[in-house]
Amino acid sequence: MKTDTPQVPRGEGLGRTIILTAITAVITAVMFSQGKIPQDPKGAIALILTFLFANTLFFLIIYTGKTDRYRAVYFSTFAVMLIVSFISHMLEARGSMSLSEAKVFQCEVPFCHLVIPMTLVPIALTKTIIFPGSLIGGYASIASMFVLWIGATLALGRGFCSWSCFYGGLDDGFSRVLKRPVIKKINPKWIYLPFAVLLFVALTAAAYLSPTYCIWFCPFKAVTEFNAVTSTEILIQTIIFVSLFIGLVIVLPVLTKRRTQCAFLCPFGAMQSLTNKINVFDVRIDKEKCVKCKRCIQVCPTLSMSEESLEQGRTRITCMKCGKCIDSCPKGAISYHIKGTDIPGKRNTYRLLFLFAAFLFLAIFSSHIIQDGIVRILKLVTTGSMIS
């Protein structure tokens, strides 16, 4: 079916946009600065740039009515800055990105949210945290990541994967490199693979009391930290995670225009999909308005839209609430929605409520990482090195 020319979704008026952005600006100013302007000029510049960057994007999201376009800019910047900041930090602390056995025994491995699915069963069964990280304090402690995860899950459900995950911006960014996909047809059955990986890692973590996914599969070790290659087994593990990074985070997103790592591998994403059931926000399709042009199916980065979705008026459980389908719908039939309310109902109000929750979470969660990344880049420009 031939599609109509996409209509620009209606944003808010200029005055209303300014008022809404002002609210965000006050909150972000307080949270980014934590009540004080850095004395270091680089720190001050980083703070101002981050503040302007966040609030400009929020203004554009509200004013243009386009969610995904500007979210993706912030989200991908967050991912890149994490890499800059994390690697610099590791080089300062250890002199290398590789992880020595001594650091593992000293429980100094930074904890990330991808480990959470593997820790839950052992915690429940044995009251043991099977990760050699710091429980409280230190860099990326276990307790702080759990608190962030619980908060984001309650607020966003699987929206975490498009609004909070500091890795997701990588394949999201690469999926936007080409204008049209080279590989167009993907069997939708592959969307079940992350659930199988989740089942596998949760059960094997319980059996062997070791974070199987981190050891064997996590592609993001390629840009954060990894075990020093000291044995054949670690060499095999390294080949696997580097291959997964190149394949699922770079090459396939470019070729398919989908977030292939998030859609076809990530066990954390699978677990977050289940939390979509308890989250108050979802994405719904107004069946009255929908003309079944299937534009949303074509653009969804995680194959969460299908013809069945259009019939039922709702997305699959794997929806990340990125807003791409909403931006692309020519009839404005897709919108953010609060469970238990009418469809379409007050769609602009629902959108604003979701955006305040999601964008503020993203902005506050990312602010120090982005600021640190900017400081590192300024250091690189002025001194020739990103580390102290």
Place this chain on the structure above:
Amino acid sequence: MKGFFLGLSNGVTCVAYCTPVLIPYMLGEGKGVAQNFVTLMQFLLGRLAGYLCFAFITWLIGLSIFGGLGSKGLIIGILYIIFSCLMMVYAFFRIDVPCAARSIGYVARKIRVPLLIPVAAGLLSGIALCPPFLLAMTDAAGKGSLSYSLFFFFMFFIGTSVFFIPIPFVGALRRLQALQIVGKMAAGIVGLYYLYTGIMAVIAGAEGI
């Protein structure tokens, strides 16, 4: 009764080692709770057969079969490889629900798989995967009588089996048809993981001889 209590005290570990096999299989089959209990019985029967078989061997030759560290790794590695092949054949070649990999689906139609997968899985997982089993074998090997060895392993089996009772209740989820695909895919990943484990154990075992 020592075997029984040893089984009871190690049952959680036993279950933890067997659930990566049992749960993907049960989900993949998509059967109800009652039918899953039948599957569990088949699995446990296989495990019991493996235990008794080893009870006999333990009595016959004592610990000499595992006397050298290398030969132990070799035997367990080979069992892992057989076991992983079983899981992968189940996951990729016995397909009632369409698999995402279509080319595998074509091959699947050409191949018949052994019907008694749970029995074989129970037999192999009991022997190859279960660390408490090795503990029990060490204890039984120290005694001289066949009846003691058989009884010890039987009681050990009873003690550990108690912990398997909740597993068939995954059948309550069978109306979620997607879980069948998830179960098959997970069985395939488990198979690949054990294949790697087996190959590494064989290499290490061969070097150790």
